[in-house]
Amino acid sequence: MYSINEVAAICEVTAHTLRFYDKEGLLPFVGRNGAGNRIFSDGDLSLVKVICCLKNTGMPIKDIKKYIELIMEGDSTKETRRSIMIEHRKEVLRQMDELKKNLNIIDLKVALYDTNNYDLLREI
Template sequence: MGYTISQVAKKFDLTAHTIRYYDKEGLLPFVDRSKTGNREFSDSDLDWLKLICCLKNTGMPIKQIKQYIGWCLQGDDTIEIRRQMFLDHRKEVLKQMDNLKENLKIIDYKLEFYATNCNINDNRNKDCNQLSIGK
């Protein structure tokens, strides 16, 4: 039978509106319809959607995801460009992870500061309001 849009929405923690929006934007050209025109998602469709969410959640714009879907539909001639896209995107993801790590250091520095100067012995004379975050 396949899954209805609301079942899929639940599974992926999206709204049906959002899934229709993705469809409208060209991200789901493969999803079939029932006799009455309702979307029917197959298991393979869920795999596509999982990949789409992966790309979206790692910061790829919807337009670029659409382009990738288009390449997939075009067939094997686009295999190399698709592979390159994943390589490039992988680099992007690693960069994001590095950025998060760096920023986590700053946050941890601040937390250390609050712990050391503010909460032990409720010492309110020391200035926890300063913003020096180290070099």
Template structure:
């Protein structure tokens, strides 16, 4: 028998909120999850893996609309492997471009930090020289 988790435990294990789990299911990012005899949601390890993948896509900046498009492609089965590859490859390229831009910003910021550190050091040295004169 496959282990299953109630929604609170699934949220804790996957690192998202209960609201996010319900939202992902409601909009179709997650297939409807199993239910207990009393109607409570029960998530499998596969469901949690799916949530982790969706969380990663979201944290890398993929819009929900693209995530939904990917989910729709998945429902089409093997015939959509190429389209899924293309969607993820486009997102990867966008992510790489953003990372390169952030790296440029970080380099510029590093220059400014060094500049002000040097100014601070010179100011301290000038103050020390005045105090000892």
């Protein structure tokens, strides 16, 4: 079992972020100990890692919540969850393509600065 601070450290988020996720309904699976503190199992930790991944790749909280709700409904929602992941993957790939295009422009600018070709710098 893990404390909220341990999960926060593993997932590289703050405990405050995890409390926010809980308040937003993203952590309905997390239990509490006798003192009322959140306790996370290995399975809970795995789901928190997925939640953080989805959030870090731009999925809105409301969509993550829907995904978690589908998980909580059980095996009958596997195909729907799979579809959600496929669509999100497509969006992440689109974002990566856009980032690569922008990185190419940045690399070109750096190369131009390295050559001191200021006339070309103004054009790009």
